[in-house]
Amino acid sequence: MSVFQQLARRYKGKTWPEKILKFMGSLELAVLIIISISVIAAIGTFVEARYGATYAQKKVYHSPYMYFVLGLLVINLIQAMVDRWPWKKRHTGFVLAHIGILILLFGAWLTRYYGIDGSLALDIGQTGSHVTLNDTEVSFYSQDVQNNEYHLLLRKPVDFLVYPPGPFKYEFQVQDLFLRVVDFAPFALPEFRVQRTTHAADGPALRVQLESSRFNFSRWLVLKSPTEIKKLNLGPATLVFHNKQYQWKGGNVLVFQPISDSHQIKYEIYSRRKGGLVKKGVALPGDEVLTGWMDMKLRFLNFYPHAKEEAEYKILERPTPLTTSALKYQFKDEEHWLGVNSSATLFTNKKSYLFAYHNQRLPLGFKIKLLRFQMDRYQGTQMAASYASDVLVDGRWKVRISMNNPLKYKGYTFYQASFTSDESGRPTSSIFSVNKDPGRPIKNLGSFLIVLGIIMLFYFKKYYKTGRKDA
Amino acid sequence: MLKKTLLFVLFSLNLQAQGLPFLPVQDGGRLKPFDTFARESLKLVFGSTTYRPMNKNGASKKEAWEVVFTWMLVPQEWEKTPFFLIRHSGVREYLKLDKKRLYYSPQEIQENERLPLLMQELQTKRSQREKLNPFYQAAQTLENQLLLFHAIAMGAAIRVLPQRTRDSWLAVNELQGEWQERFQKITSAFVKSIQKEGGPKNSVLLEQAVSSFIKEAQKIFPKKYADMAKIRLEVHYNSFHPFMWAWIVLLVGFLFLVFSLLSEKSSWTYKSAWGFSLLGMALMIYGMGIRVFLAGRPPVSNMYETVIWVSFGTLLFGMILEKIYKYKIILLAAQVVSILCLIISDLSPAVLDPSLQPLQPVLRDTFWLTTHVLIITLSYAAFFLAFLLGDLVLVYYLISEERFKDRIKQGVQMIYRAMQIGVVLVAAGTILGGIWADYSWGRFWGWDPKETWAFITLMGYLAVLHARLIGLIRELGMAVSAVLAFSLVLMAWYGVNFVLGAGLHTYGFGAGGVEYVAGFVILHVLFVTYVLSYRHFRKKQEMMR
Known part of the structure; x- marks a missing residue:
């Protein structure tokens, strides 16, 4: 008997709504969903190997397809549990594992929408008060040349990878400046060219x-x-x-x-x-x-x-550690590339403006100062064995942040992520990963229930086998 | 074998044994015996941990420590000796080297006109921070070979004496005054011992010279020599090869078990199979124990160690299930997996690096890290067991479905048990990995390829278990799934590091045995297809009749 004949028999003699409801909570759908998630995740790893982590996350792991399948999974799990109502003792493992998955997904959703995941790089002695996020924005400033001051005129969050220029319009009218973003390259290699100038300041x-x-x-x-x-x-x-x-x-x-x-x-x-x-x-x-x-x-x-370095961008198909993302803007019929975390000065007939494309920065609400960075090396080598940062938090608390010993303060957690060093290998700055995760306890609870549920399902079934009919 | 065992016993009795192999040197971020340093150097340059001269038939094998020490004494001789292994044919062609050989002398490599060009290209790639493809990896290996050989020849790589003010040790060419003289004694004793003029007496002289060097240094720097026991243990570990003995012992056990399967009555063969399995297990524990003690960390920090850990885990699960069910095939399958893993780890040191390397800072000292890696790798062991049982059941299907009805049933039951163990472990391990990542980086899940493939593995086996519940797959289906789903494990375990990690463009080049693993998977897909179509064909025939 083929699989399809089996299926046909199971759904025989039911009305359409019944059929759909039964299918929504069925194991057939579960197998289909599990396979779909696996296939999407597998594709993601290959995309990641080729195009890098951010690209794979935005294009695959957080794609509409993935969300659709996860939505189906939630329906499937709920319907499967509703189907078995009223639950018997023998359903304990089943219910625990499946509720665990729902709770885990809920926790993940909380993290995604209410969590903060960014980084903070501090030179030794430097004080910081902002977290740098992965999300990007464009901003416009008017430039006061005499006082060397800038005034923010417009700031707009952008995600060119998910909403690329072309299908989506990016046109900005700021005072008498009109600018259009016409293209985006996720992997642009900046090439610095030295240009001779006549400015005495260069x-x-x-x-x-x-x-x-x-x-x-x-x-x-x-x-x-x-x-x-x-x-x-x-x-x-x-x-x-x-x-x-x-x-x-x-x-x-x-x-x-x-x-x-x-x-x-x-x-x-x-x-x-x-x-x-x-x-x-x-x-x-x-x-x-x-x-x-x-x-x-x-x-x-x-x-x-007198000279200055100007960046030119070579658009690559794949990332290297030296590539950044870059946008192409059109201003006064001229097109230029602009890499992330850089800016361009634009002149209209009346004024000069600064147009910047950069990572979003979020104020922490307190200050953190890097006092000291300590690194231990493996004997006789330059290899780092461990490292730690001594920081001053909020001007009051002296704390040591090291690998696997994060600092928790005002809802944020600071992790020692990495460091940069000068040519002689001496560390110059410390890099922290900073985050806020309201989903954490919920994800941990979900995880615990899943593992507990699976163990109950596999190894404690025989204790309440009574009254069991279906396989 | 007898000689080695005897040596081992002698070693245990005489812990004070000394000699050049026991000389502590500082290298690669740790203190190691000269024996290990020499083996690692010889492996890099010559491709093996013992030396046998080329084009000299009947020449005897030489120990690494003897050979490497002479690089420093008579570098001009070695300059002319073809002993640099260039494995990559692309590099050989690029340098327009004599195609018939694999080994070249340092001199002919250095005088090669195209070498500077190759090194320049390599430097450019490195400065652009591109992932190196196998060709440039091979070029980099060649660069390392040259650098290491010259550093040793100059006496700059062998760091033998601690310093008072600095962490790094002094190399042979930096020794001064009395230390230079003391080392000179080692050198002259060494020369005499290899000339074999005075017979065994000279090797005693060499031992004395080394001992007195260590003793003098120990007097001044007692703290730096606190771990001499570790040094001695490492030399023993290098020469004893516990994992080689483990697979040999297991192989004997496997043969006994085959006899026991063929003649159901004899119980002594079954008992012997158990005995040898236990002995194999003990040897593995002994070997892993030494590694854990020497490196001070759990035995799953690189590919080599996970292969051994999986070998151990499979045998452990096989023995537990065998103890409960006594089906024989479960122990058989476990032995086969265990032997296979150990042989692979023994035979491919180029891919699976057995040396003890320092760890990245983030990987040190965390309970969660250790636990999740140990648990996930154990799940691979359980799935490997299910895989081999699947193979075995398919073979039974092929020979005669009717005759081996019971065996098939038992096999499928065991596949189910092994998969259950694997699913619990991989689920728990993946989640613990999330907790570790959250604890260390604040990110529970980051879609890192390693964790994603562990997750896909979990999903794959969950799909199998769910499909089994609705009868989508039955006995044959379980065997087929056990074989096919193991490809996911191979991807998570090996593929992420060697296929994804090296970049997709390196597919065809076979970086680190990709062709073998891919061949292994394809072979099994073909085998499954063959069994399925054979069975289908026979069923049809029966219906016609």
């Missing part, structure tokens, strides 16, 4: 090449302002570009300093082995200098007294 830029039989690097060194110091560790040597003063503290270092009102660069070469300065001089773009250690040659390629 810092200098230098491009050098280091070459030996073992390696060959060429790098731009750009100072955002004339007073900044830029350090770049390339492994064999550290490059330092500055406009003020530099004190050598060890290591193989190449130091460059522009000579004002000329195209010349002063250079100093320090060697770790020789314990100090080995060579110094003045060079012009195009010059080549032998460094004296190993067979390394130093070449000066370009030098601009």
Whole structure:
């Protein structure tokens, strides 16, 4: 007898509403739902491997299909329990496991709609008061050039991945500025290009090449302002570009300093082995200098007294750790890409505006300051074995947050998530994952009931087997 | 075998045994015996933990510690010796190396014109932080081989002496004064011992030199040498191979059980099968115990350890169910799974890395983490058992459905029991994983591929159990489901790390044995199809008659 014949027999002689009601609470539907959820989840993992976690969540795990199937699951579970009413003792495991699933789903829904899941990055000594969320927004500011002030004019949450420009219209009229978002790329690779300028406020830029039989690097060194110091560790040597003063503290270092009102660069070469300065001089773009250690040659390629770095976006099909999402906006018949967490200055006939695309930030309602970051390493290596942050909360409480020891304060929980470090491996900032989850106790209760229910179903059935008819 | 057992006994008696293999060195974030360091280095460079010279027939095997020590003494000899293993054919072709060989000398690799280009490309990939495909992974391995060999040859990689002010130990080439002289004694004793001029006396000299080096260092840095017992135990672990002995013992037990199945009357074969299974179990516990003691963490922190843990879990469940039901086939299935897992872990050190590595900070010191991984992996063991029983039942179907009616019934009952165990464990484990993630990151569920596939596994087996309730699947269906649903476990267990983790584009390249696992799955799909169509065909024939 085939499956379909069996099904036909089971539904024989029933009216349509009865049939539908029976099917809604049936095991056939349950099997179908279980398989559908599995298939969607499986597709999600492949999408994730290719396009990253955020993409997979928005496009697969939180897709309308998934919600539809989960909706069916809720109906199926309720109807299956209603069907068995009044419940007998032997139904204990069944009811517990299935109610557990409903409670778990309810908890998940609470988390999704009322929970907060964000992050907070603090440099050592820095104070923070906002959580950065994954959700994005666009905002417009009017720019007061004289006082260097910005006034918020409009802020709008956007989710271009789920509601992409094209099918959805994004047109903004702010005072005399009209702007349209015309395209969105989830994976854009910013490529920074150095552009020569004439603004006195822009810092200098230098491009050098280091070459030996073992390696060959060429790098731009750009100072955002004339007073900044830029350090770049390339492994064999550290490059330092500055406009003020530099004190050598060890290591193989190449130091460059522009000579004002000329195209010349002063250079100093320090060697770790020789314990100090080995060579110094003045060079012009195009010059080549032998460094004296190993067979390394130093070449000066370009030098601009004033320059700035501009990002250009290369749209990729798949993410890499260096890609960000980017939108394309149209302003005055010109189209430009703008990466997330960056801004563009726009000029109308009357005024100048700032247009920004960034992650939403939520005020915590209190301040948190990173006092100290401590890291233990595995012996004789750079590998972190454990790390912890000492923070000052609300200006009063000194607390240590470490892996698996979160801080709970005013409904928020702060978890030690990761850290960033400079080129020498010294930590510079600590990253916390911050969240608020009203669904937590409910999810835990649901989980507990599910496991308890399954165990009862499998292993305690025989204690109340009496009066059992169906299989 | 006898010799090894004897050595083991001798070892237990003489815990003070010394020698170059016992010299503590600092490497990879921990203190390890030189023996382990040498084995790991030789494995990276040569692809095996013992050395047998190429193109010299009849040359005897050499221990890793002897070989690696000579890299430092006579690097110029090794420069010319073809012992660098380049497994990836793409890299060999790229470097335009002699195609007939797998092993090349360091010299010919370094003088290769295309090597700088390859390294440059690798560097570019790394700076763009792209996932490395198997080709670049192989290039990276080659880079590591070269770096390690040169570091050892220069004496920079073997860190033998603690420092007062710093955490890192001094390498051989950084030793000064009397320490340099003390190490020199080890070197000259070593040279004499391999020249074998003075016979066994020289190996005693070497032991004395090493002992006195350790003793002198111990006097000054007693705290750094507090774990000498661990060092000795690790050398013993390296040479004893408890998991190899476990599968050999289990194999003997398996043969006894087969005899017992063939001749139902003899009870001593059944008892012997039990005896050998218990011995195999004891060996596994012994091996895992040592690993837990040495690494100070539960035995499920990498793929290698989970394979062994599954092997252990399957045998455990098999023995429990066998004790209750005495069907014989359950113990048989458990033995087969256990042996299979242990052999795989023994034979593929390139994929399943047996070395003890330090853990990521987030994975350290948490009760929930440990518990959920142990439990989920145990569920894989239960499903593996159900899978093999499924295979066995299908074989019975193929031979004769009528003759083996009872066996089939028993088998299906056991499949159901094993699936139940698995479902309870995978449900509990997945949820505990959620609780751990919530506790560590504040995220109960994040759709991470590993957790998602554990969830899919749970769903898959739940679908089977629900379908069984309404009679959608019966005896044959249970056997087929047990075999097919195990693909989900393989995906969750292995596929997430080696298929998804490496990126989809690496499919055809066979990164880490993907082709074998895929072959295994496909073979079983074909087998199931064959059994089903064979049975269908025969039923039709019977109806015609």
